[in-house]
Amino acid sequence: MVRIAPYAEQHKDPQGPGDARPTASRIIEDQGLVASPSWTGRVVLVTGCSPGGLGPEVARAIHLTGADVFITVRDVAKGKQVAEEILADGKPGKVEVIKIDLSSLESIKAGAEEFLRKSGNKLNVLINNAGIMACPEGKTKDGFDLQLGTNHLGHFYLFHLVKDALLASASPSFNSRVVSVSSAGHRPGKINFDDLNFERTEFNTWAAYNQSKLANVLFANELDRRFQSQNLRAVTTHPGGIMTPLARHMPSTAHIVGDPAIAKTLMTPAQGAATAVWAAVAKELEGKGGIYLDEVAVAELSPPDVPFYGGGYAAHAFDPPTEKRLWEESLKLTGLSE
Numbered sequence: 001m002v003r004i005a006p007y008a009e010q011h012k013d014p015q016g017p018g019d020a021r022p023t024a025s026r027i028i029e030d031q032g033l034v035a036s037p038s039w040t041g042r043v044v045l046v047t048g049c050s051p052g053g054l055g056p057e058v059a060r061a062i063h064l065t066g067a068d069v070f071i072t073v074r075d076v077a078k079g080k081q082v083a084e085e086i087l088a089d090g091k092p093g094k095v096e097v098i099k100i101d102l103s104s105l106e107s108i109k110a111g112a113e114e115f116l117r118k119s120g121n122k123l124n125v126l127i128n129n130a131g132i133m134a135c136p137e138g139k140t141k142d143g144f145d146l147q148l149g150t151n152h153l154g155h156f157y158l159f160h161l162v163k164d165a166l167l168a169s170a171s172p173s174f175n176s177r178v179v180s181v182s183s184a185g186h187r188p189g190k191i192n193f194d195d196l197n198f199e200r201t202e203f204n205t206w207a208a209y210n211q212s213k214l215a216n217v218l219f220a221n222e223l224d225r226r227f228q229s230q231n232l233r234a235v236t237t238h239p240g241g242i243m244t245p246l247a248r249h250m251p252s253t254a255h256i257v258g259d260p261a262i263a264k265t266l267m268t269p270a271q272g273a274a275t276a277v278w279a280a281v282a283k284e285l286e287g288k289g290g291i292y293l294d295e296v297a298v299a300e301l302s303p304p305d306v307p308f309y310g311g312g313y314a315a316h317a318f319d320p321p322t323e324k325r326l327w328e329e330s331l332k333l334t335g336l337s338e
């Protein structure tokens, strides 16, 4: 099978932020989707859109299509600032700000209800982008490990609350899509089913992040398996390396920015948003799901000695029994019955 990798050439020899690798807006242009009649009126929901990260760049690019974009934030004032900046493109779609704290099921429920009311129960693409990384040990309002709870269980719960809108908006010619923004951190990740929330296991912040990011892949794979017959597909993305507020809990990033070999793999947030935007809109991905994307391409299995900043997915991220088990555990933890 020919690998789908439209920007392979631009990824061969990275030269650091702002190099030839595409930005998210470039994806929209290359797809011929700027102010597109088919996208006008579509609805896209993007989580985690406070300034400085990838979310605003994802939302900005999607808005170029003419779609209505709903952005979620914890701090509505920050969201309004992002919305105003996006609306300056003069494109017809709305940009609406929805308050959601993914570390609280109650907040997610309130945010999902507000979203469904404002969108008229319509949703074509859900982009689960929000995340936290390597934070100090903590629990969500519902007692979940902070990283698993925010990065995986919060998005899992949100998906279930907007699932009917995704299904109702799906059609054979444009399947609804869920984009699960994961990380290369899924590769060393392990799902500790015996103690998902570090109640008995010694806490390790990277183990918690990697577990949550592996969960993002397993979630998308199981979602895709369960709903593809109803024209709802899910894919996973890894954005690449981008210096954003995500790194705020790391004691130092000197080993990244100070190492020339790693520094040249880094990207701007606008470039880092490209793979998620491609996942959301690409015509060549129509009818596809249960796949892992990076470098604006369908990724390949990574070699065992791949460095943390290298591309590709781990074989254990594609394991139907584990995917099913995590789905069922996540239903139980969030109090859902499917």
Ligand SMILES: NC(=O)c1ccc[n+]([C@@H]2O[C@H](COP(=O)([O-])OP(=O)(O)OC[C@H]3O[C@@H](n4cnc5c(N)ncnc54)[C@H](OP(=O)(O)O)[C@@H]3O)[C@@H](O)[C@H]2O)c1
Residues within 6 Å of the ligand: 047, 048, 049, 050, 051, 052, 053, 054, 055, 073, 074, 075, 100, 101, 102, 103, 128, 129, 130, 131, 132, 133, 150, 181, 182, 183, 184, 238, 239, 240, 241, 242, 243, 244, 245, 246, 247, 272
């Ligand atoms: N940057 C990278 O190099 C990189 C690499 C691999 C994967 N990723 C993934 O890409 C995604 C975006 O990362 P980023 O670099 O854009 O990070 P970021 O700049 O820190 O943005 C993360 C977003 O998530 C939101 N968020 C955090 N905790 C939340 C909560 N409890 N409820 C709701 N929203 C919450 C943040 O909101 P607040 O401003 O309120 O905190 C922010 O809007 C993440 O899933 C991350 O794991 C990033």
